[in-house]
Amino acid sequence: MKVSIITIVYNNRDTIADAIDSVLAQTYPNIEYIVVDGLSKDGTIDIIKGYGDRISTFVSEKDAGLYDALNKGVRLATGDVIGFLHSDDIFYNDNAVASVVEAFAQNKTNSIYADLVYVDRQNPDKVIRNWKSGEYRHSSFKNGWMPPHPTFYVKKEIYQKLGLYNTTFKSAADYELMLRYLYKHKISTAYLPEYLVRMRVGGKSNVTLKNRIRANKEDYQAWVINKLQPRFYTRFLKPLRKISQFF
Numbered sequence: 001m002k003v004s005i006i007t008i009v010y011n012n013r014d015t016i017a018d019a020i021d022s023v024l025a026q027t028y029p030n031i032e033y034i035v036v037d038g039l040s041k042d043g044t045i046d047i048i049k050g051y052g053d054r055i056s057t058f059v060s061e062k063d064a065g066l067y068d069a070l071n072k073g074v075r076l077a078t079g080d081v082i083g084f085l086h087s088d089d090i091f092y093n094d095n096a097v098a099s100v101v102e103a104f105a106q107n108k109t110n111s112i113y114a115d116l117v118y119v120d121r122q123n124p125d126k127v128i129r130n131w132k133s134g135e136y137r138h139s140s141f142k143n144g145w146m147p148p149h150p151t152f153y154v155k156k157e158i159y160q161k162l163g164l165y166n167t168t169f170k171s172a173a174d175y176e177l178m179l180r181y182l183y184k185h186k187i188s189t190a191y192l193p194e195y196l197v198r199m200r201v202g203g204k205s206n207v208t209l210k211n212r213i214r215a216n217k218e219d220y221q222a223w224v225i226n227k228l229q230p231r232f233y234t235r236f237l238k239p240l241r242k243i244s245q246f247f
Contacts, residue, residue: 002031003080004031004073004077004083005033007073008066011044019089020047023085040060070173091196113153121200129201150196162181169222216235
């Protein structure tokens with residue numbers, strides 16, 4: 001099984017090397033690594049170019065934002081399975097991708113998701129939050145659940161069949177895509193009860209209260225555009241579920 005790992009980046013010279021090194025250190029041999037840069041101006045491009053052909057595909061051009069860049073990476077991918085490692089993040093260990101591949105083989109499924117830890121931006125060994133996903137049930141989304149997007153691996157054929165990220169969203173296109181795939185179209189999935197990613201704190205949707213409020217509105221809109229009906233408390237339970245991750 002060929003796995004495409006996609007990293008998107010824009011002006012992130014401080015952590016991009018950590019992300020690239022984390023992918024290149026993976027023990028699984030059949031990885032296609034794609035880096036999509038949004039025409040960075042802070043030296044990020046020079047760092048990426050320093051890895052030469054160890055990166056399978058490198059594109060640097062202006063894009064229309066985060067989800068446009070993700071879509072660009074998906075379109076470039078030639079692997080059987082596609083996953084993402086953002087430029088702020090690193091894999092939990094060197095066997096992360098191998099564990100994903102094994103989970104696909106054992107479960108004969110179209111997607112896999114796992115657990116992640118939020119870590120200190122300066123010290124990725126310092127854990128701030130633990131996101132334990134748990135087993136998926138069809139009612140889970142209505143109860144405010146979602147899998148951690150950086151641990152969500154999907155067969156390429158699903159992207160081709162069900163569509164890519166909706167770029168009208170500013171911070172919840174990942175939620176909308178997973179809601180569409182798992183809840184609306186009921187693609188098969190399996191939970192891998194392992195940590196896959198160390199995610200540095202400070203994600204786009206959570207940086208400010210204003211962003212969090214916007215993300216909450218977009219979460220509701222994700223149901224609307226898919227002609228789905230959430231429970232009246234669904235959009236409020238979703239952020240509340242994060243509280244338990246601190247304990």
